[in-house]
Amino acid sequence: MQSRTLAQPMIEVIMSRKGILYDVLLILGGSLLTALSAQIAIPLPFSPVPITGQTFAVLLVGTLLGSRRGALAMLAYLGEGLLGLPVFAGGRGGLAVFMGPTAGYLWGFVAAAFLVGSLAERGWDRHIWSAGAAMFLGNGVIYLFGLPWLSYFLPGSLSQVLALGLYPFIPGDILKLALAALALPSGWALLQRRKG
Template identity: 45%
Template sequence: MKTRDLAYVALFAAIVAVLGLLPPVPVPGIPVPITAQTLGVMLAGSVLGARRGGLALLVFLAVVAVGAPVLSGGRGGLGVFVGPTAGYLYSWPVAAFVIGWLTQLTWRRFNLAWALVANLVGGVVVIYAIGVPFTSLYADVPLWTSFTGSLAFVPGDVVKAVAASVVAVAVRRAYPVIELPGRRATAG
């Protein structure tokens, strides 16, 4: 991995941390708050691609694990990996990877619609598919209750997916130096 790639990974890990400075919004009756950090997950995947986007979130989670209070609400440390929000944290590198992979697959026709599909699949479906069962397990509630409770987050996550898609398309057009695998120019 090149130095530039490492810088991008660190930058997006920092972006997710900065988004954690925004206070969490508690949802009555649900142990998982609404945060802005999933916007960073979506941005990392759709701007950096699969490998670097996933790695950025792994770096972020390593920073959380060593105790840095970079999660929304100033949380950090190993304890956050065994609570009701743990599954959502575990999903972040996977989600960034999936978003990046879908972005790379659609690069030649990458536009706002494809970016939105990638962010909705990776940033909503993947995150919920991993997060909801963990919430059910750690909060000791039925899976169906955890699933229906998570529906309160869908409107905000769709707004974040739209915002991440708009930013990703703009960044791609304005700053094409962030290369994705398979996109390198070839001599013709």
């Protein structure tokens, strides 16, 4: 059986505060990090989906904050965008984004943050291979939501949806997974050294 320390998200080990204000600040901080990462965007002329830093932020926020706070941070992010704040890629916001081709990916952020947060709460973020596996699964959840929604906007076959909504993003996803898989266990090692 895991100890209480191993079941805590990293943020709780770093900052042992409790309370609703603390939770709200963490959730808003996670949504802000995602909004800032969305501004790192490279439009692809052949696809309605840009390359962004969002997915990395989503997976990192979920892992650091845990399942509930991570998912709530993504819901706050979506709420900010729905209110018209320019938090999405390219400084976009508003209801039109939720009706467009990338909306499925956005909804996938909530489920992905919850999943990687749940896995982190089980210690998956402590070791390089399990951290990489958690990030891979979280990324898969984003595509699980994003690709079916995108298919409504792309006439043609499944191969076209994959060619425009998945394949161009694989190299960047591999890089993001590798960064997270290295950074998270390293963060835990530093925390253990600091405690020791």
